[in-house]
Amino acid sequence: MIRRASDYDESDVRIRPSRRGSRPRSKDRPAHEDAVPGFVIGVDRGRYTVLVAKGAGGRDERGKPWPERTVTAMKARELGRKGIVVGDEVDLVGDTSGGPDGLARIVRLTERRSVLRRTADDTDPVERVIVANADQLVIVSALANPEPRPRMIDRCLVAAYDAGLDPLLVLTKADLADADAFLASYAPLDVRSVVTATGESGFEGLEALQEQLVDRISVFIGHSGVGKSTLVNGLVPDAQRATGVVNDYTGRGRHTSSSAVALRLPDRSGWVIDTPGVRSFGLAHVDLDRIIQHFPDLEPGTAECPRGCTHDEEECALDAWVASGRAGPAGSSRLESLRRLLRARSGEAAD
Ligand SMILES: Nc1nc2c(ncn2[C@@H]2O[C@H](COP(=O)(O)OP(=O)(O)OP(=O)(O)O)[C@@H](O)[C@H]2O)c(=O)[nH]1
Numbered sequence: 067m068i069r070r071a072s073d074y075d076e077s078d079v080r081i082r083p084s085r086r087g088s089r090p091r092s093k094d095r096p097a098h099e100d101a102v103p104g105f106v107i108g109v110d111r112g113r114y115t116v117l118v119a120k121g122a123g124g125r126d127e128r129g130k131p132w133p134e135r136t137v138t139a140m141k142a143r144e145l146g147r148k149g150i151v152v153g154d155e156v157d158l159v160g161d162t163s164g165g166p167d168g169l170a171r172i173v174r175l176t177e178r179r180s181v182l183r184r185t186a187d188d189t190d191p192v193e194r195v196i197v198a199n200a201d202q203l204v205i206v207s208a209l210a211n212p213e214p215r216p217r218m219i220d221r222c223l224v225a226a227y228d229a230g231l232d233p234l235l236v237l238t239k240a241d242l243a244d245a246d247a248f249l250a251s252y253a254p255l256d257v258r259s260v261v262t263a264t265g266e267s268g269f270e271g272l273e274a275l276q277e278q279l280v281d282r283i284s285v286f287i288g289h290s291g292v293g294k295s296t297l298v299n300g301l302v303p304d305a306q307r308a309t310g311v312v313n314d315y316t317g318r319g320r321h322t323s324s325s326a327v328a329l330r331l332p333d334r335s336g337w338v339i340d341t342p343g344v345r346s347f348g349l350a351h352v353d354l355d356r357i358i359q360h361f362p363d364l365e366p367g368t369a370e371c372p373r374g375c376t377h378d379e380e381e382c383a384l385d386a387w388v389a390s391g392r393a394g395p396a397g398s399s400r401l402e403s404l405r406r407l408l409r410a411r412s413g414e415a416a417d
């Protein structure tokens with residue numbers, strides 16, 4: 067059921083045929099039978115850069131199927147205030163040829179499989195969706211220079227669990243400090259991790275990271291200076307040249323905005339979504355149950371908890387559950403880690 071990122075290279079014009087057919091259609095909604103599906107790879111001041119697959123939209127005047135192309139689009143009025151973000155799957159009408167002056171309209175937004183939200187901050191008091199449909203959250207932290215921020219990492223883990231994304235921890239600058247001690251504190255959480263270092267012997271860990279990205283849509287998050295750009299440039303060598311996918315057909319598709327942007331990995335082996343300027347996630351809405359679901363060894367123990375238990379209070383039944391051995395030998399370190407994450411939900415937004 068999960069569409070893989072590599073599906074976009076097929077000439078199949080319908081990206082998600084099964085759901086599309088079953089969509090209820092109201093009388094007042096225009097049918098848009100001729101709409102063309104696409105994948106939003108960039109957003110810049112009300113203009114969307116949308117990747118449209120080869121063949122989608124029919125044939126050109128010489129009868130050749132349209133090649134893959136990026137199309138500039140605006141949002142149709144009928145979509146109202148609904149935000150459209152990088153990673154969204156949309157339907158387009160109008161000029162979808164990808165020509166230099168063409169402008170298409172987004173008339174439909176496909177139901178999202180995941181949403182990642184950014185925390186409200188001083189400049190914008192509203193929590194906003196920043197990326198849709200991602201599969202994994204790549205949390206980039208340096209082992210030194212700058213020092214790692216464990217609380218920030220914990221907050222990212224909570225955001226990933228809540229958004230339904232698999233977290234992947236990438237620890238950079240291993241040439242400056244050892245990773246083992248730091249990784250030990252994440253061992254009870256079973257988080258996948260990759261350690262990287264740039265140096266005379268090349269870019270260590272880059273291949274291991276590539277393997278973790280295959281056929282997935284991965285959002286990269288990290289504080290300034292941790293080496294995120296170095297990683298993205300290593301993974302997507304032409305990222306500096308062009309943010310987003312450059313349209314072979316028109317040469318367009320470049321932009322330099324500071325919002326999230328989707329970059330295709332070489333060999334179409336997945337997507338990296340870079341989030342410049344995004345420093346933390348909105349956790350105010352996070353549901354406790356969604357975090358605890360990621361601890362299947364502890365979750366059944368909550369049945370004995372008092373109603374409304376925060377699982378971080380004296381009456382919590384999880385202590386007895388762990389003490390009885392029912393969570394296995396790692397139970398107490400798992401419970402400690404769970405509580406650490408629960409505490410990370412509150413606190414400074416940009417911590
Ligand atoms: N020693 C060492 N330095 C690294 C490594 N990776 C990146 N750097 C350096 O760390 C500095 C910051 O790297 P960037 O890739 O610009 O970091 P960033 O996270 O993108 O930071 P912003 O550009 O501020 O968002 C640069 O001087 C890099 O050369 C590494 O593995 N080891």
Ligand SMILES: [Zn+2]
Binds near residue numbers: 372383
């Ligand atoms: Zn409890």
